[in-house]
Amino acid sequence: MSKAVRSGISLSGIDVAPDMIARAQKNLQKSGLNVAPSQADITALPFQNELFDIVMAGHVLEHLPQPSLALEEVVRVS
Structure with missing residues (x-):
């Protein structure tokens, strides 16, 4: 890497x-x-829209009460 x-x-x-x-x-x-x-916080990422080519999240979604909020943010910044 x-x-x-x-x-x-x-x-x-x-x-x-x-x-x-x-x-x-x-x-x-x-x-x-x-x-x-x-x-x-993955549900309110401090990044601009479409900043990243790739977003990875490991061992996160299963710990969130509303994982859809995190997924929306991941889509927004990628």
């Missing part, structure tokens, strides 16, 4: 939990990837 990032791919990451952001920052630092994860 780090080779892809060096060749011009830009990555963003979010999590709603501050402790997970801290863990991600630590792991990303070790990997050498230049990604600054930020705290955000």
